Amino acid sequence: MKKQSFPTCIISGAIGKKFVVKQYREGTVVTVYPDMTKVVASDGQHECRNLFKDAVAFAKEIINDPAKKKEYAKKIKKGNSVYHAAIKEYIARSKTAIEEK
Numbered sequence: 001m002k003k004q005s006f007p008t009c010i011i012s013g014a015i016g017k018k019f020v021v022k023q024y025r026e027g028t029v030v031t032v033y034p035d036m037t038k039v040v041a042s043d044g045q046h047e048c049r050n051l052f053k054d055a056v057a058f059a060k061e062i063i064n065d066p067a068k069k070k071e072y073a074k075k076i077k078k079g080n081s082v083y084h085a086a087i088k089e090y091i092a093r094s095k096t097a098i099e100e101k
Contacts, residue, residue: 051094052087059086 011021014033022029041049062068063083076085 051091055087055090055094058090059083062086 011028012023014020017033020031020033022031059082062072063086069082072082072086076082
């Protein structure tokens with residue numbers, strides 16, 4: 001592996017949509033930012049993305065309201081995230097609603 005002139009171990013992620021710095025066990029890798037302009041999502045992907053977007057909005061609404069967050073925290077196991085539990089519940093409810101149609 002080539003020696004780096006600066007400590008790349010402190011950098012991770014995208015740099016201005018030009019490069020991506022990735023950390024692996026073997027060392028640091030710098031790659032080109034992926035070009036996703038020619039990727040066409042299917043109808044199913046659009047539906048799933050919209051469902052997840054709605055689930056995130058639902059979860060944010062819960063965690064931003066202290067009363068709702070406290071009530072929700074009672075329903076989940078200690079140590080689990082209210083945010084993730086809310087997303088999981090929203091998606092499960094949506095899928096059962098779709099199956100009932």
